[in-house]
Amino acid sequence: MASRFTELVVDCHDPERLAQFWCAVLDFEVIDRGEGKVEIGSWEPTVEEVRARQMPPTVVFIRVPEGKTAKNRLHLDVSPIDRGTDDEVARLLSLGATRVDVGQGPGRSWVVMADPEGNEFDVLRSLAPHSGTGPTG
Known part of the structure; x- marks a missing residue:
């Protein structure tokens, strides 16, 4: 096993x-x-x-005593299940997340964010019924 x-x-x-x-x-x-x-x-x-x-x-x-020093080598991806991506990004911002630029460039189908301690994560396309698939969905 x-x-x-x-x-x-x-x-x-x-x-x-x-x-x-x-x-x-x-x-x-x-x-x-x-x-x-x-x-x-x-x-x-x-x-x-x-x-x-x-x-x-x-x-x-x-x-841990030390702080974050570089871009994460491992990160979480999340997909909203009951709202569009823009609405989920707004909700996450209200919880203390921030938008970050890790060199992803414009026109991506995901939004890169960081939690309150700077750990990056991605908000992917919405899985909500009747939502769009991109970051504006």
Whole structure:
């Protein structure tokens, strides 16, 4: 048997703040807390379920002393499911995200943003019924 992808770990200064932000973005809940860490997910994993099949990974925010120094080598992509891309970008801005330029150039079908600690992520086409497919959808 192979390994399972169970957690995505994000180094950060303020795990509580980032967990709150990403819970609002993804409609996740906090499922565990400890000294300097917060875990969020769409479900609460059990060993039996993880052994049985690949399940969505949780996201764990870990406090580290150093700051972000360069463009992320790994990032999340999100797709709005109940609104157009422009409306989702506006919602994410209101939650504390910012638009960023990582050299993506104009005319792309996605919007590059950063969470409150500067971690880049992309907002892709909307999956909402009757929405457009581009960043203005």
